[in-house]
Amino acid sequence: MPTVVEPKLIAGNSNLPLANSIARRMSLYRGMSVGLVDARVERFNDAEIFVEVFENVRGEDMFILQSTSNPANDNLMELLIMADALRRSSAARITAVIPYFGYARQDRRTKARTPITSKLVANMIHEAGIERVLTMDLHAAQIQGFFDIPVDNLYASPIFALDVKKQFAGRESELMVVSPDVGGVARARELAKRIEAPLSIVDKRREKPGEVAEMTVIGDVKDKVCLIVDDMCDTAGTLCKAAEVLLGHGATEVHAYISHGVMSGPAVERVTNSYLKTLVFTDSIQPTEAVANTHNIRILPMAPIFAQAILNIWNGTSVSSLFETDTIGPIYEGIL
Missing domain, CATH: 3.40.50.2020 (Rossmann fold)
Structure with missing residues (x-):
């Protein structure tokens, strides 16, 4: 298997401006161009989702950028199908970067005969081949425990x-x-x-x-x-x-x-x-x-903190360091 040289980003349709901003910030941090992987995420006439990746991702460290916001079901399915496409293309590792994690409000049974949909979504994400999740401000902290894979929860x-x-x-x-x-x-x-x-x-x-x-x-x-x-x-x-x-x-x-x-x-x-x-x-x-x-x-803007968190995950360094003012201050210098 080839050595993983650079992190690679691929984006769904839920928040392309944020995805492009993250890529630009990573380019700034790396001192080299970091772009989004060339791919198409489209719909057939009956609204079925189709994904095609145009670049080689074999052995690569892949980061899927996709919020599961409105329309939540479509965006969630885009995430799962992109993950499946990357897994079947022999990506070395797949991390889902989900700035907004949908279905987080259904984290417990408040009444009889109701679902715990957050756990169901966690299971679906795991089964799709995703090996790590990066998100921000989960509605309930215990949702991290619904996953059997590492979850990094950033804070605003x-x-x-x-x-x-x-x-x-x-x-x-x-x-x-x-x-x-x-x-x-x-x-x-x-x-x-x-x-x-x-x-x-x-x-x-x-x-x-x-x-x-x-x-x-x-x-x-x-x-x-x-x-x-x-x-x-x-x-x-x-x-x-x-x-x-x-x-x-x-x-x-x-x-x-x-x-x-x-x-x-x-x-x-x-x-x-x-x-x-x-x-x-x-x-x-x-x-x-x-x-x-x-x-x-x-x-x-959340691109600076997500770009740095992605690089920290790729490098195998601390993500929790981004919770500290001394660390986050320089990242946002001149932005706020």
Whole structure:
């Protein structure tokens, strides 16, 4: 088998701008051109997915770049079929780079006779021949245990912390990090530690999925600039309601830092008309034109951290080093 010389990237259709940005950042880090493997990922007339790889990948270290965002089923099938094509083409190792891992909300049985779809997807990924997964801000940390292969879960909080320190320079004493529910406290606490800010919680009660019946603020947010931290924003109902409740309890401004901008249904309209001063997403999911043009939404690039993580995996060096501010700071110097 030939010696593996360089990592090779191949991308599905879910987020081509991010895939191209990762390739450009890797070219910068390597000091040589790193491009996407020439391939076609298309659909037959009946919507079946077809993949053809035009380059030799025998013995290569392959990285598939594909978020399983909307349309989740199509993008997941693209990932699995690409993995099968690479495995049958004798790739030495296949790593799935999944910036946004879909089906992560179905990580346990909340009612009788319901599936644990996250585990099912993990099994499918393993059986397709994928040997490692690189993702970011899983909805539930225990999903890593659903896989029988290594999973590297990156975090957006170091990048959020850099952005907060720049955007709110000189106002650090006014900041208050807010978790929009009890389940997200650990995520919010992580950012609060990084920016040395206090923590508050908005306790919510749902009548049914997508609808919030009641919200209670735990903590004193009076005269504070509140930063809501969460892993995803789907219909934006909880987020916009939380902003309204926080202002009602005396907060001066409300901003939000969200890892994954799912933004389905009425989300854009809600955010546009909400009390949120700014809503910050990563580009783990390719923003729609409506999202990109919304006046109070900003997008942070994830290509630098994913490019470095891919190189670390390829080199066999630490990925967890990217959780540290001293490491991530130079990577994002001049970008944020």
